[in-house]
Amino acid sequence: MKKITDSIYYAGVDDLTIDLFEGQYKVPEGMSYNSYVIVDEKIAVFDTVDVRFSHEWLDNLAEILGDRKPDYLVVQHMEPDHSANILSFSKVYPGAKIVGNAKTFTMMKQFFGTDFEDSRVVVKDGDTLSLGSRSLTFVFAPMVHWPEVMVTYDAADKALFSADGFGKFGAAGGECAKPEDDWACEARRYYFGIVGKYGAQVQALLKKAAGLDIEKILPLHGPILSENLPYYLNLYNLWSSYMPETEGILVAYTSVYGNTKKAAELLADKLREKGCPKVVLTDLARTDMAENVEDAFRYPKMVLATTTYNADIFPYMREFIAHLTERNYQKRTVAFIENGSWAPMAAKTMKAMFEKSKDLIYVDPVVTLKSAMSDGNKEQIEKLASELCREYVAQSPDKADKNDMTALFRIGYGLYVVTSNDGKRDNGLIVNTVSQVTNTPNRVAVCINKQNYSHHIIKQTGIMNVNCLSVDAPFSVFENFGFRSGRSADKFEGQEVLRSDNGLVFLPKFINAFMSLKVESYVDLDTHGMFICTVTEARVVSDRETMTYTYYQNNVKPKPQTEGKKGWVCKVCGYVYEGEELPEDFVCPLCKHGAADFEPIA
Ligand code: FEO
Numbered sequence: 001m002k003k004i005t006d007s008i009y010y011a012g013v014d015d016l017t018i019d020l021f022e023g024q025y026k027v028p029e030g031m032s033y034n035s036y037v038i039v040d041e042k043i044a045v046f047d048t049v050d051v052r053f054s055h056e057w058l059d060n061l062a063e064i065l066g067d068r069k070p071d072y073l074v075v076q077h078m079e080p081d082h083s084a085n086i087l088s089f090s091k092v093y094p095g096a097k098i099v100g101n102a103k104t105f106t107m108m109k110q111f112f113g114t115d116f117e118d119s120r121v122v123v124k125d126g127d128t129l130s131l132g133s134r135s136l137t138f139v140f141a142p143m144v145h146w147p148e149v150m151v152t153y154d155a156a157d158k159a160l161f162s163a164d165g166f167g168k169f170g171a172a173g174g175e176c177a178k179p180e181d182d183w184a185c186e187a188r189r190y191y192f193g194i195v196g197k198y199g200a201q202v203q204a205l206l207k208k209a210a211g212l213d214i215e216k217i218l219p220l221h222g223p224i225l226s227e228n229l230p231y232y233l234n235l236y237n238l239w240s241s242y243m244p245e246t247e248g249i250l251v252a253y254t255s256v257y258g259n260t261k262k263a264a265e266l267l268a269d270k271l272r273e274k275g276c277p278k279v280v281l282t283d284l285a286r287t288d289m290a291e292n293v294e295d296a297f298r299y300p301k302m303v304l305a306t307t308t309y310n311a312d313i314f315p316y317m318r319e320f321i322a323h324l325t326e327r328n329y330q331k332r333t334v335a336f337i338e339n340g341s342w343a344p345m346a347a348k349t350m351k352a353m354f355e356k357s358k359d360l361i362y363v364d365p366v367v368t369l370k371s372a373m374s375d376g377n378k379e380q381i382e383k384l385a386s387e388l389c390r391e392y393v394a395q396s397p398d399k400a401d402k403n404d405m406t407a408l409f410r411i412g413y414g415l416y417v418v419t420s421n422d423g424k425r426d427n428g429l430i431v432n433t434v435s436q437v438t439n440t441p442n443r444v445a446v447c448i449n450k451q452n453y454s455h456h457i458i459k460q461t462g463i464m465n466v467n468c469l470s471v472d473a474p475f476s477v478f479e480n481f482g483f484r485s486g487r488s489a490d491k492f493e494g495q496e497v498l499r500s501d502n503g504l505v506f507l508p509k510f511i512n513a514f515m516s517l518k519v520e521s522y523v524d525l526d527t528h529g530m531f532i533c534t535v536t537e538a539r540v541v542s543d544r545e546t547m548t549y550t551y552y553q554n555n556v557k558p559k560p561q562t563e564g565k566k567g568w569v570c571k572v573c574g575y576v577y578e579g580e581e582l583p584e585d586f587v588c589p590l591c592k593h594g595a596a597d598f599e600p601i602a
Helices: 051-065 086-091 102-112 184-211 231-240 259-273 289-298 317-326 346-353 375-388 390-395 405-410 452-462 475-482 549-556
Strands: 008-010 013-015 029-033 036-039 041-047 072-074 095-098 119-124 129-132 135-140 150-152 159-163 215-218 251-253 279-283 301-309 333-339 367-369 418-419 424-429 436-437 441-447 463-469 510-525 528-540 567-570 577-580 596-600
Touching: 008 567, 008 596, 041 418, 051 086, 051 317, 072 086, 072 102, 072 390, 086 102, 095 102, 102 119, 119 346, 184 289, 251 259, 251 289, 251 418, 259 301, 259 333, 259 367, 259 375, 279 289, 289 317, 301 317, 301 346, 301 375, 317 346, 333 375, 367 424, 375 390, 418 452, 424 441, 424 452, 424 475, 441 452, 441 510, 452 463, 452 528, 463 528
Parallel strands: 041 072, 072 095, 095 119, 159 215, 251 279, 251 301, 301 333, 333 367
Antiparallel strands: 008 036, 013 029, 036 041, 129 135, 135 150, 150 159, 418 424, 418 463, 436 441, 441 528, 463 510, 510 528, 567 577, 567 596
16 A cells, blocks of 8 residues: 555555557556545545556555545546546445546446436536545646546645646656656656647646645656656746757757668757757657657757658658647747759748747748758758757857957947938937936937047037937938038938927938937047937837847848859948948948948858
């Protein structure tokens, strides 16, 4: 007889003969069907076991009960691995009440032809049942893993009877998990295989459980969890929110004649070389599908390599992707290797299968083998490995490029039109270097290139307006204010202008706010001057999003006309400088940015 607490006993059984759990999951370590008994003034039994273990289970109950009889059978889950012996229980213990919810009894009628009309207790979410010195609280957990599932909380022993939740493959015999056990290995495979689709429902259950004082979790499969509960709860939170658990990359392939396999192996080698902390290479035709599904969810990145087959993809890959998408595969980075001797289309087919998956990032290049790996493919694989390992390389103390000044482009700049007036006419200039530097009082710093006429004006007048461009601003705004000088051009020519209290113009369109600034101090930064200003007026015009430099680059700036040209292209405005070498002191004639903002035409 296995005692868990002074009142809770284990009545479950181990199944060491089963080959496939639920008809598909390999369970080399067997399976346990857990059942529990709470002995109080009244006695409650929790769930039955698989049909092949009726006698062992009834024997266990008899041993625990002695001369007493159970008052209740609580049915938390109607899947047959737990419900198969409800009828045999009711025959042996006809005086016991069957406790379930409305859905439980609907399923009972379907399975057994009876819904125990005369001996049932139908509970609602949050209902309690007194056993004397303790009360049980029933908490519905629909779709964890069937719609009728409920879990039960026993406040006296601070025990959560968690149904399929926190279950695990492997015989466990009513033991408690120990810290040295690798609980997560088979619990993860179980979770993603069986409950993985229902992340949102598990999250809902975890939220309900967070309000309970829990010292023990008693699942219907696997060991009892009684130590270090935050570890298990944290894993369940990660898994059910579809967050990756371990840094690394899964490379999953199928191969008909070994050529796709060679490409996958080469990629795996390159990933290891470049410092990927864990690379899992798996042949989908020869390994356990549930293990592969588990790994796809465990790691943040996955590369799929397969052949074009019958104008589709190889069956094991199709099956694998179907397993992932039906379990809501999401929030991951994915790359493809395809092979096809005459019409390769596997990458396109694979990507289409993920069409409904949320938050996937696809990494280029797609590697396309034509029959066997070419030198070009090897270069592509090298490039793909570099892309996939970019963050690992950057995190490495010895592999990282520690002098990559393109990092500065990642600072989140907004784009602004700074307006001023030289006493004769209004002027405006595009800048990206505006930031609030203090808040009591509000001070804003604006950096302007000394070559710009606006710098000269503001230095003299000490005032400016900063117009915050919104994402609807067209390229013409940048052409007007950014690509010509106010010394020679009237940027507001022919326009009816609006003015703020300081007399300067603010833009009538394409901004979400503007502020009037008064220069308080000035810092000479050689090429640029920094104006530190107080805010004298500030108005919000719309709720449209602020135009960022990145948004401008991706959505507003026309693609530079570099085709057939050799030389350098301005990253700010797309101006093309044709020539072998870009002079160090070169300044873009359009936007006035220096040589540092140019890149070679690829
Ligand atoms: Fe262990 Fe969903 O049955």
